[in-house]
Amino acid sequence: MSLKISHLTVYENNNSINDQESPLISNFSITVNKGDILTLMGPSGSGKSTLLSVIAGFINPDFSYTGEIYLAEKPLNGIKPENRKIGILFQDDLLFPHLSIIENLMVALPNAIKGEQRRETALKALQHVNLQQLADNSPLQVSGGQKARVGVLRLLLAEPNAVLLDEPFSKLDSSLRSEFREWVYSVLKERELPTILVTHDSEDSPSCATTLHWPWGQKELTNA
Amino acid sequence: MHKSSSLSSITFNLLVILAILVCFIPLIPALLGIFSSAFAYLPALGLTQFSLLGFKQLLQWPGLIDSILLTLLITFASTFLAAILSFAIIQSMWQSKSWKWIESLLAPILALPHVTFAIGFVFLFSPSGLLSRFMAMLSNDSVNSGWSLIHDQYGLGLIAVLTLKEIPFILLMSLALLKQLNLKQTFYSAYSLGYSTRETWQKLIFPQWLVKIRFSLFAVAAYSLAVVDIALIIGPTKPYPLAVLVWQWFNHADINHYTTASAGALVLMLLAVISLAIVKLFEWVVIVKWRTWLSSGRYSFALPGTFSVAICYLLSLLIIPILLLWSVAFRWPFPALLPIEWTFNYWLDELSYVTEYINNSVFIALISASIALLFAIIIHEFNMRRSRAGNSIYIPELIIAIPMLAPQISLLFGLQITSLLMPQTNYLLWVVWAHILFTFPYIYLALNGAYKSYDKRLDNVALSLGIQPLKVWWKIKRPQLMPALLLAWAVGMSVSLAQYLPTLMLSAGRIATVTTEAVALASGQQRRLSAIYALLQTLLPFIFFLFAVTLSRYYTSRNNQQITSRTS
Numbered sequence: 001m002s003l004k005i006s007h008l009t010v011y012e013n014n015n016s017i018n019d020q021e022s023p024l025i026s027n028f029s030i031t032v033n034k035g036d037i038l039t040l041m042g043p044s045g046s047g048k049s050t051l052l053s054v055i056a057g058f059i060n061p062d063f064s065y066t067g068e069i070y071l072a073e074k075p076l077n078g079i080k081p082e083n084r085k086i087g088i089l090f091q092d093d094l095l096f097p098h099l100s101i102i103e104n105l106m107v108a109l110p111n112a113i114k115g116e117q118r119r120e121t122a123l124k125a126l127q128h129v130n131l132q133q134l135a136d137n138s139p140l141q142v143s144g145g146q147k148a149r150v151g152v153l154r155l156l157l158a159e160p161n162a163v164l165l166d167e168p169f170s171k172l173d174s175s176l177r178s179e180f181r182e183w184v185y186s187v188l189k190e191r192e193l194p195t196i197l198v199t200h201d202s203e204d205s206p207s208c209a210t211t212l213h214w215p216w217g218q219k220e221l222t223n224a
Numbered sequence: 225m226h227k228s229s230s231l232s233s234i235t236f237n238l239l240v241i242l243a244i245l246v247c248f249i250p251l252i253p254a255l256l257g258i259f260s261s262a263f264a265y266l267p268a269l270g271l272t273q274f275s276l277l278g279f280k281q282l283l284q285w286p287g288l289i290d291s292i293l294l295t296l297l298i299t300f301a302s303t304f305l306a307a308i309l310s311f312a313i314i315q316s317m318w319q320s321k322s323w324k325w326i327e328s329l330l331a332p333i334l335a336l337p338h339v340t341f342a343i344g345f346v347f348l349f350s351p352s353g354l355l356s357r358f359m360a361m362l363s364n365d366s367v368n369s370g371w372s373l374i375h376d377q378y379g380l381g382l383i384a385v386l387t388l389k390e391i392p393f394i395l396l397m398s399l400a401l402l403k404q405l406n407l408k409q410t411f412y413s414a415y416s417l418g419y420s421t422r423e424t425w426q427k428l429i430f431p432q433w434l435v436k437i438r439f440s441l442f443a444v445a446a447y448s449l450a451v452v453d454i455a456l457i458i459g460p461t462k463p464y465p466l467a468v469l470v471w472q473w474f475n476h477a478d479i480n481h482y483t484t485a486s487a488g489a490l491v492l493m494l495l496a497v498i499s500l501a502i503v504k505l506f507e508w509v510v511i512v513k514w515r516t517w518l519s520s521g522r523y524s525f526a527l528p529g530t531f532s533v534a535i536c537y538l539l540s541l542l543i544i545p546i547l548l549l550w551s552v553a554f555r556w557p558f559p560a561l562l563p564i565e566w567t568f569n570y571w572l573d574e575l576s577y578v579t580e581y582i583n584n585s586v587f588i589a590l591i592s593a594s595i596a597l598l599f600a601i602i603i604h605e606f607n608m609r610r611s612r613a614g615n616s617i618y619i620p621e622l623i624i625a626i627p628m629l630a631p632q633i634s635l636l637f638g639l640q641i642t643s644l645l646m647p648q649t650n651y652l653l654w655v656v657w658a659h660i661l662f663t664f665p666y667i668y669l670a671l672n673g674a675y676k677s678y679d680k681r682l683d684n685v686a687l688s689l690g691i692q693p694l695k696v697w698w699k700i701k702r703p704q705l706m707p708a709l710l711l712a713w714a715v716g717m718s719v720s721l722a723q724y725l726p727t728l729m730l731s732a733g734r735i736a737t738v739t740t741e742a743v744a745l746a747s748g749q750q751r752r753l754s755a756i757y758a759l760l761q762t763l764l765p766f767i768f769f770l771f772a773v774t775l776s777r778y779y780t781s782r783n784n785q786q787i788t789s790r791t792s
Contacts, residue, residue: 081415082423094409099518106519107427108417116521129351142565144485158417162618 003032003055003073003162003194008067012048024063025051030212032162032194037185038133040198042214047199052164055196056083056088071162087160087193089168093147095139102126102135102149108158125153145176152184156191161187163198169204178203232694238478240606243599246657250639251626257638258493261486262762269482278487285484291463297447298465299499304387306444309387309532311433314402315425316529326533327399333392335769336762337722337740342385342454343746343758344543347550349373349381352547352558360559375461377546386451391536393671397440398433400673402609405432405536419522426524431511437712438507443628445499450488450492450631453724453739454730457746466492470633471725486641489634494638496631540755544762562724570752578760582677585721585737585764588652592659593716597662600668600712604675605697612680621669635728643730652729658726667716674708709778714772718765728750738764 024047036188042048052055054065058081069076076084083094095104104121113121129149134142139150148168155163168184169177185206188195197204205211258689264277282288317323340773346355352371373381414424439557451459459465464472464766470492473485511518550556553563594631603619610618627635636658643654678701687697702709724739 004534005442056416056537060416080420082418082420085418086416088412090409090413092409094413096410096428096432098435103515103519109521111523112520113521118521160416 001034001161001195002070002190004070004073005030005055006070007068008065009053010047010063011076013061025065027122028052028067032196034194035189035192037195037197037206038074039210040196040214041200041202041205042198042206043200045144046214048200049166052088052166052196052198056086056164059086083161085154086164087158087161087162088164088166089151089155090166091168091171092143093139093151095147095150095154097139100136100141104139104150105154105157108154110159117164121169122157125157126150129153129195140164140223141188144174145180146174148172148176148180149183152187156187160193163193165195165199167199167204169197170201181206195220228275232692236602236605239598239602244619246595246660247599247603248623250657251623251635251659252643253642254635254638256354257641258486258490258634260649261461261483261637261641262490264483264486266482266641268641269479271359271483278483278783281480281484281565282487282491285469287463291466291469293493294379294463295449295466295495296499298383298386298459299445300502301383302390302448303441303445303503305383305387305392307437307441309529309536310391310398311425311430312529312557313391313395313529313533313536314433314529315422315527316531316689318402318407321645326395326537327536329657330396330399331769332391333537334396334541335718335765336389337456337718337739337765338385338451338454338721339742340391340547340758340762341389341540341745342457342541343742343754345381345385345388346374346458346544346746347751347755348539357559357561361561364671369640374458377460377462379460379465382451382455382465382744384449385454385458386444390447391532392540394437394440398437399605401433405429414713420524422524423522425728427522430689431518434507435511438504439625441500441503442500443625446629446631448494449496449499451596452633453743456743465497467631467633474637474729483792486637489631489637492631493634496629500629517594540766544759547755548568550751551765553752556699570756574753574756578756581736581738581741582764584735585739587661588656588727588735588737589717589720589764589768590718592656592677593663596660596664596667596716597709597713599664600671601709602763604670604671608675608680624668625665629661632662632725633729636725640729641678648748651734654730655727655735658730659720660722662726663716663719666719666750667712669765670715671708672714674705678704703779706779708770709777710776714765714769717768721761721765721768743767 006029008025008028009023011023022205025127028051030038040048040051050060050063053060054063057071057076057079071084071086095101096107099107102119104123105125108116109121110120123132126135131146131149134146134150139147142150151168165184169181174179181204195205197209199205202211260274262278264271264273266277313326346353349372373384375381386485411421411424412426414428419427451465452467452471455468456464456471459468463469466488470485470488471486473481476485492788504631506686549563552564552566552568554569556563556566603624607618621780634681639658639661678765682700682704683696687693691699721737722739723737724743727735727737738757738760742754742761745754748754
């Protein structure tokens with residue numbers, strides 16, 4: 001299973017003067033194989049998050065694009081975001097505030113798991129990371145590091161086929177940061193998920209990963 | 225310098241006391257009055273012994289239980305429908321192409337008074353109404369079917385009017401709170417977990433929305449339970465809803481009915497408490513007790529959002545043209561779709577009478593809305609200073625909202641009992657005061673958003689520059705709040721202009737306004753006059769809204785102009 005981007009060009013729509021001449025990302029092609037982590041490095045405004053939105057399928061009137069995206073050889077263009085099986089992790093944990101920690105996990109479980117089994121499965125996942133004592137707490141009551149872990153668990157329980165990481169470490173304490181980062185990379189490797197990480201911090205890049213520095217779009221163009 | 229600041233703080237404290245005296249203290253004798261008169265303690269009528277006479281009379285009233293059940297049916301059906309259909313509309317229309325449209329039409333539709341809406345609804349759905357005429361035309365039958373939603377046995381017409389009129393209100397309240405919910409992020413994370421848009425709305429947003437919309441649902445339920453004016457126009461008559469029964473006993477020529485009315489007013493009050501508790505209980509069951517559905521996975525069902533918004537908006541927008549048509553119809557036999565002879569005579573004939581009613585309406589509204597606005601500002605400032613000083617003694621919103629949530633007829637009953645104890649000569653004063661009491665909470669709540677989003681640090685900066693507190697308010701805060709103040713004032717005007725019971729009860733029927741006339745005429749047979757008064761009743765608040773919006777635009781643009789001219 002791999003994530004493939006082919007000749008992707010992204011235009012900003014609000015920039016009326018020269019959006020056709022200078023696209024945000026131009027003719028970008030890359031393949032991320034299963035278990036690989038691709039790091040895209042760049043300053044803010046370089047279109048990192050926009051690229052992830054395009055891959056995830058989030059419709060946004062601010063940009064448009066040409067090119068193709070494939071997941072496991074199947075084209076994603078035109079497929080609704082909820083049917084793409086792509087998990088995404090943001091800077092903020094985005095746990096649902098009206099649900100307890102365990103319910104946040106239960107929400108993500110496939111529909112095939114029913115009734116009491118939903119709770120049991122979610123609890124098992126919590127036990128794996130030693131957070132079972134937080135099961136019935138509200139997200140508002142637990143620490144930032146714990147919420148970040150729950151966010152990752154939730155993403156995995158939804159059984160994605162690829163993962164996008166949108167600077168998920170940038171809001172964490174530096175003391176927690178490296179430990180959490182290594183843990184995330186290890187679980188993603190274990191699941192053999194193709195992953196794209198965008199960040200502006202070179203420390204976030206895992207040691208064994210391909211790293212592209214901004215402007216990565218143009219670089220691909222010259223290489224091709 | 226020190227002297228003037230202490231003087232202004234004394235003035236402020238005096239105004240706080242005055243606001244409390246006018247807007248909150250009367251609630252105490254009002255509540256006491258309901259209880260004492262319910263137990264037949266009415267010194268003004270020569271009854272000085274507590275007894276259960278009123279309750280005995282009430283229980284002997286044939287059809288009391290039916291009336292109570294009907295009242296509860298109307299309350300819960302309209303509240304439930306308004307809530308669900310509003311959510312359906314948001315779910316299917318949010319950020320769609322027509323959403324801008326829906327949002328911009330919300331204000332004019334809300335500005336349509338309940339009474340006007342009900343009268344227009346009668347003209348549409350009565351046996352000889354426009355709908356019957358259409359059906360007769362389609363079936364080529366000149367006999368009307370007799371099918372009617374007006375005064376029907378189960379209150380279906382009343383439920384429909386209440387539901388349709390409350391949907392725009394709930395939509396408006398939802399707009400503000402959906403902004404707090406961080407919808408874009410919620411959708412992004414829900415999509416990445418495999419939730420469709422509809423599943424996200426129903427499984428993830430609805431539970432958060434329901435908790436936050438609670439107060440608005442309280443207001444809707446309380447209003448539906450105790451409504452008298454539109455129940456008289458369109459509500460069931462066999463039996464009447466309880467609030468209408470109380471109103472009829474109150475007006476009865478036989479003074480013995482007064483004790484029945486008193487007991488009924490107390491029962492209505494208890495029903496209001498129970499109804500709000502049931503709304504809260506419903507929320508608790510759905511969100512807390514049976515919450516497994518929240519995390520059971522990706523399921524959702526279709527809701528008639530597009531249909532609801534189409535019906536609600538179409539009917540609301542049809543009301544004015546229908547009323548205009550009737551007001552100039554001279555001969556309009558069934559089943560013609562348009563009048564066959566036209567006349568402006570009804571308008572011309574009415575002009576001489578109408579001036580007095582308009583004067584009364586506007587005079588009362590101007591004074592009461594302006595005073596209520598002043599009090600609302602004072603209480604907001606007071607509460608804000610208290611919370612800043614870490615002081616826990618402030619005026620909670622629940623007390624402020626009592627006149628919105630308690631049945632109006634019950635509160636007025638208590639107030640009227642109190643007013644009987646005093647040597648009353650000036651009915652106008654009593655009426656204005658009652659209008660202040662009932663407009664105050666609306667104005668206060670309308671100012672909530674502006675006060676919450678005001679950056680308090682600006683005050684501190686100004687104070688630290690050595691500017692007097694009063695001057696800081698006038699020069700710094702007021703200009704920024706101005707659009708919100710104007711709009712809140714217009715809301716207060718429209719609330720005052722729409723008051724029916726307070727005007728009648730506290731003037732003992734001596735002061736007539738456009739609204740009291742509109743309701744009186746609506747129950748009669750004179751459709752043309754009824755249409756004219758319904759239109760006038762809409763026109764008055766509309767003028768003040770227009771005035772407020774224009775002035776607030778002017779303020780906003782002037783502020784901007786000054787800034788740009790200074791910086792350039």
